[in-house]
Amino acid sequence: METLMDKCCDKCQHSPTTPCRDYVRCRKNGPICHQDENCSRLRQELLARVYMKPEAGMKYILICSGTGCISSGSPSLVKAFEEELAKNNLQGQVAIRITGCHGFCEQGPIVIIEPEKVFYRRVARDDAAEIVSMHLVQGQLVERLLYVDPVTGQAAKTYEDIPFYAHQQRLVLQKCGHTCPEDIQDYIAHDGYLALTKALFEMTPQQVVDEVKTSGLRGRGGAGFPTGVKWQGALNAKADKKYVICNADEGDPGAFMDRSVLEGDPHAVLEGMIICGYATGSDEGYIYVRAEYPLAIHRLKIAIAQAEQYGLLGENILNSGFNFRIKIKAGAGAFVCGEGTALMQSIEGNRGMPRYKVGRSTEKGLWDKPTTLNNVETFANVPLIIRHGGSWFASIGTEKSTGTKIFSITGKVNNTGLVEVPMGVTMRQIIFDVGGGIRDGRAFKALQIGGPSGGCLREEHLDIPVEYDSLIPLGAMMGSGGLVIMDDTTCMVDVARFFLNFTQAESCGKCTPCREGTKRMLEILNRICEGHGVPEDIEVLEKLSKVIINTSLCGLGQSAPNPVLTTLRYFRDEYEAHIYHKRCPASVCQALLVYTINQEKCTGCGACARACPAGAITGEKKQPHTIDLEKCIKCGSCLTRCKFDAVVKQ
Amino acid sequence: MANVTLTINGQQVTVPAGSTILQAAEKLNIFIPTLCYEPILTRPASCRICVVEVKGSKNLVPACAALARDGMVVETDTPEVIEARRTIIDLLLANHPMDCLTCGRNGDCRLQDYAFMYGVRESSFSGEKHNYPLEDDNPFYIRDMNKCILCGKCVRVCAEIQGNSVIDFTYRGFNTKIAAFMDVPMSQSECVFCGNCVAYCPTGALQEKYLRSHARTWEVQKVTTVCPYCGTGCTLDLNVKNGKVVGVTSTDGEVNGKALCVKGRFGFGFIHHPDRLQQPLIKKDGRLVESTWDEAIQLIATRLGEVKAQYGADAIGFLTSARCTNEENYLLSKLARAVIGTNNIDHCARL
Amino acid sequence: MSCQCGHQDEAAKREALEKVFAHYRGTKGALIPLLQEAQEIYGYLPGEVMRRIAAELKIPYSKVFGVATFYAQFHLKPRGRNVIRVCQGTACHVRGGAAIYKQVRESLALPAGEDTTADLRFTLETVACIGACGLAPVLSVNDDTYGRLVPEQINDILKNYA
Numbered sequence A: 001m002e003t004l005m006d007k008c009c010d011k012c013q014h015s016p017t018t019p020c021r022d023y024v025r026c027r028k029n030g031p032i033c034h035q036d037e038n039c040s041r042l043r044q045e046l047l048a049r050v051y052m053k054p055e056a057g058m059k060y061i062l063i064c065s066g067t068g069c070i071s072s073g074s075p076s077l078v079k080a081f082e083e084e085l086a087k088n089n090l091q092g093q094v095a096i097r098i099t100g101c102h103g104f105c106e107q108g109p110i111v112i113i114e115p116e117k118v119f120y121r122r123v124a125r126d127d128a129a130e131i132v133s134m135h136l137v138q139g140q141l142v143e144r145l146l147y148v149d150p151v152t153g154q155a156a157k158t159y160e161d162i163p164f165y166a167h168q169q170r171l172v173l174q175k176c177g178h179t180c181p182e183d184i185q186d187y188i189a190h191d192g193y194l195a196l197t198k199a200l201f202e203m204t205p206q207q208v209v210d211e212v213k214t215s216g217l218r219g220r221g222g223a224g225f226p227t228g229v230k231w232q233g234a235l236n237a238k239a240d241k242k243y244v245i246c247n248a249d250e251g252d253p254g255a256f257m258d259r260s261v262l263e264g265d266p267h268a269v270l271e272g273m274i275i276c277g278y279a280t281g282s283d284e285g286y287i288y289v290r291a292e293y294p295l296a297i298h299r300l301k302i303a304i305a306q307a308e309q310y311g312l313l314g315e316n317i318l319n320s321g322f323n324f325r326i327k328i329k330a331g332a333g334a335f336v337c338g339e340g341t342a343l344m345q346s347i348e349g350n351r352g353m354p355r356y357k358v359g360r361s362t363e364k365g366l367w368d369k370p371t372t373l374n375n376v377e378t379f380a381n382v383p384l385i386i387r388h389g390g391s392w393f394a395s396i397g398t399e400k401s402t403g404t405k406i407f408s409i410t411g412k413v414n415n416t417g418l419v420e421v422p423m424g425v426t427m428r429q430i431i432f433d434v435g436g437g438i439r440d441g442r443a444f445k446a447l448q449i450g451g452p453s454g455g456c457l458r459e460e461h462l463d464i465p466v467e468y469d470s471l472i473p474l475g476a477m478m479g480s481g482g483l484v485i486m487d488d489t490t491c492m493v494d495v496a497r498f499f500l501n502f503t504q505a506e507s508c509g510k511c512t513p514c515r516e517g518t519k520r521m522l523e524i525l526n527r528i529c530e531g532h533g534v535p536e537d538i539e540v541l542e543k544l545s546k547v548i549i550n551t552s553l554c555g556l557g558q559s560a561p562n563p564v565l566t567t568l569r570y571f572r573d574e575y576e577a578h579i580y581h582k583r584c585p586a587s588v589c590q591a592l593l594v595y596t597i598n599q600e601k602c603t604g605c606g607a608c609a610r611a612c613p614a615g616a617i618t619g620e621k622k623q624p625h626t627i628d629l630e631k632c633i634k635c636g637s638c639l640t641r642c643k644f645d646a647v648v649k650q
Numbered sequence B: 001m002a003n004v005t006l007t008i009n010g011q012q013v014t015v016p017a018g019s020t021i022l023q024a025a026e027k028l029n030i031f032i033p034t035l036c037y038e039p040i041l042t043r044p045a046s047c048r049i050c051v052v053e054v055k056g057s058k059n060l061v062p063a064c065a066a067l068a069r070d071g072m073v074v075e076t077d078t079p080e081v082i083e084a085r086r087t088i089i090d091l092l093l094a095n096h097p098m099d100c101l102t103c104g105r106n107g108d109c110r111l112q113d114y115a116f117m118y119g120v121r122e123s124s125f126s127g128e129k130h131n132y133p134l135e136d137d138n139p140f141y142i143r144d145m146n147k148c149i150l151c152g153k154c155v156r157v158c159a160e161i162q163g164n165s166v167i168d169f170t171y172r173g174f175n176t177k178i179a180a181f182m183d184v185p186m187s188q189s190e191c192v193f194c195g196n197c198v199a200y201c202p203t204g205a206l207q208e209k210y211l212r213s214h215a216r217t218w219e220v221q222k223v224t225t226v227c228p229y230c231g232t233g234c235t236l237d238l239n240v241k242n243g244k245v246v247g248v249t250s251t252d253g254e255v256n257g258k259a260l261c262v263k264g265r266f267g268f269g270f271i272h273h274p275d276r277l278q279q280p281l282i283k284k285d286g287r288l289v290e291s292t293w294d295e296a297i298q299l300i301a302t303r304l305g306e307v308k309a310q311y312g313a314d315a316i317g318f319l320t321s322a323r324c325t326n327e328e329n330y331l332l333s334k335l336a337r338a339v340i341g342t343n344n345i346d347h348c349a350r351l
Numbered sequence C: 001m002s003c004q005c006g007h008q009d010e011a012a013k014r015e016a017l018e019k020v021f022a023h024y025r026g027t028k029g030a031l032i033p034l035l036q037e038a039q040e041i042y043g044y045l046p047g048e049v050m051r052r053i054a055a056e057l058k059i060p061y062s063k064v065f066g067v068a069t070f071y072a073q074f075h076l077k078p079r080g081r082n083v084i085r086v087c088q089g090t091a092c093h094v095r096g097g098a099a100i101y102k103q104v105r106e107s108l109a110l111p112a113g114e115d116t117t118a119d120l121r122f123t124l125e126t127v128a129c130i131g132a133c134g135l136a137p138v139l140s141v142n143d144d145t146y147g148r149l150v151p152e153q154i155n156d157i158l159k160n161y162a
Ligand SMILES: Cc1cc2nc3c(=O)[nH]c(=O)nc-3n(C[C@H](O)[C@H](O)[C@H](O)COP(=O)(O)O)c2cc1C
Pocket: A218, A219, A220, A221, A222, A223, A224, A225, A227, A247, A248, A249, A250, A251, A252, A335, A336, A337, A338, A339, A340, A341, A373, A374, A375, A376, A378, A379, A480, A554, A555, A556
């Protein structure tokens, strides 16, 4: 037995062609079909090693290999550690494993030493030697690589001590960062595919659907449609063929929870999809992954191949008579393809233009067959629900929004990254407990939730519980869980413009209001930011927003104006300052800035004048200089060049 | 099939299940504007001009595609609906050349009609407009993509009626454009110039080249007739100005709907062509000389009689033209078989 | 030394494309994967290749073109090995960015309407502002930035890139 997946002895008959229904249970608690002390002991020893338990008598170096840590250099660490282990003759006692993303990418590359749970951050190639000699040989912590809490200034020895993690409830992300996503035995050891086994042998499709209904699970892709209800529709549909689709197009700027789950725990998504196939009577699934996620595609391919190799995907899964296959479809760069009908168009090989639907996709979807489309995170929740029961799941979160939600929190907070918390926690808890508060001690000003379809909220909304329905009346939505935190140096008009710029560029162009309307809105916002706004602009924006929301064909257009409407609602004074006073209160909009030279501080060194591309700065040598506001093009070159802080930007 | 009963603007109407709100409204003679909708084509529901209010629905609903359901309560001209339609027209005009004065489709343009109907005198937005070159390098129709409202009818006509799929939506978002493969002018594409797209285009984006530059829409008299080119018998409208045919447009023909081919739609030039023969010519001394019908027919009868007398009836054959009507073909058949006495008669379109 | 005429290369690409065709034959919804693989092989999507894909799938040419222009991933023109970006921001504009742009075009002998040289050595683009206003006018080649430019310098800069 090399891995947990292997047979303990020749008595085990399992193979994809001669499947055994007890295969999954047997890998953890086997042997089941025969009694053999030796087989059982070997299996438990192997398990201890996969679990990285102290009893295994081994140490483990876990190197994060999520996209974030890879780009900050983790691949070179694997080699460095291998070399160091060899130098110290530790190969037999210390194992290296790669893991998925910890969701704390800004601290990357992250290295964890198990079983003692020590968390090292920003580990460079050269640090490998020290970690091996100090920590693994001498048993001492490498203090300088520990995480220091920016709020308390305390170093955290283990990942459990880090407030960023301590305030989370990681269910979907539980294994991400702690198991190897390229090895199915890690998944099996952590109860993987037990839910599938349970569904196949102890539940009817209707019972599976009922369990999902009981759980109250709602779609994590944005709209929050009840998953059980959707599955019921597909189960009820009569057809010779049905499809399951996993939406992994994740296009919201800044959101990367789906990528992390796919890269860190791909089998959880596969298992959720297979269970969905069983529950709805489908034998074929597609995962639509955006082209920009090559690592996720790579890991999914490995996971699918391994699941097929061990008979967990394919024909007659675990001898249940149920068949299911999963194919990967790579997107080709179009945000709108995250929208359900556009996604199906794209899989069919068409332009990703949404379609007006007369019925539901669960009746007529991909190739006009009943289709169940769910988000990555939605599917990843399913094995948990089947294993622990719908009522257990429903006990987490709030009454109407059950379970947890992963947010990707970015912007001006101390800790940025992926955060999984129960539904119903407040923004304040997310930003201040998990996120560690606002960076550089500045004041919180606003938050943007829900990506380009979401909205901007302010201080007074911080104590509102975050769930599907609570945000709608405020003009925002949970969306896929993007969360951008802003302080007083952020211009809200500019933020609205940023999101609109995104949706405008991603409009498919099919329907008039979105194609032409977002363009005009963007032009107006650009004008306002450039100081050419006119008083009517606010009213025009509001009226146009309303029509675009009201008449667009798909969710993209129907939600595109939200960032504009919410900023108009909660930060109207900033628009007014831009329009009436030609001022940007946050000093962000370049065209509205005024550069002057503080005559007291200026030494007349002339550095600014030499830097100015417009020749706007004049002054005698050693005498205070001045800026000709007529000529100034507001590029800021003088500001960066002045050594005496004499240039003032307003 | 089952029926559904719904209420539109307070009036009850019963239609077969599967009907759209638009069809139900038509039954009540309630007008709803449409741009991308065409009864015989698939429905993209993309222009959004047809939106109506449906009780219980969060957003406005496209009447051209949304199905009528039992108990549905629909309002077709609430202030919200009117505001939406005006805004959509306003947005279309914002990206449309305002040269209606000289546009060949002036007076025959849906955009113009709706702008008038909803009182949108000019666009309230100023901003980027498309600036595509005018495409007039083929003899049949001009394409001005600046006037295109992307209703997509031409794409669907080409695919669903003509079966050619020469054009499609290309690029995306604000830059979306109807184009042929590689975005070349139609003259370099696979286009067969049937002009069926032109017949369906609601705006001046596609215009019959000759017709629209020689007559204003209100100057022509439409004379419905049958196309003289082949035996299919398509119905078409000759557009007559000052007693001269200046163009052909589609009408709703029994056999062809609005479809025509390049000859029927654009091949009307022969009618008033100066080279057109109006008198029979007889070759005398090696030269063709104008003569009278009497003389010509006399000559043909005499010579046919001579040939028949000398070589027998089967020495003579008749070939008729696809441009003849059934009646004419019948008569020629009579002439061949009954008068001359030969079965040597055929027709160029028999194939 | 292998022949430089490019024909051999072309034959190899053709063969690779045929293999891709064979692999996807009978697969539903193969258009996008075929375009992706073809772009892998050719570096972009030549019209001729799109025609072949249309013929292989028995779908209209216009549809292939419509799909290829919809998705951001697809390039319809070959891209140069080196990408030159000439800044056209305000600062560069007042400092003569346009003259720099003109000089680059001349140095590369780019015909009107083209932005990539025939030998695929360079692609020329403009950018809004690369945030180096103090150095205006600027251009960048790949990851290198050049500032305070005068047109006379352009030829020397371009020499550094093969
Ligand atoms: C413009 C647009 C983009 C979307 N992008 C995504 C996406 O990237 N991922 C996703 O799961 N859902 C996305 N959605 C939502 C999907 O349409 C769909 O509701 C969802 O995938 C259903 O799965 P769920 O019920 O599990 O959330 C998008 C919707 C719109 C309108």
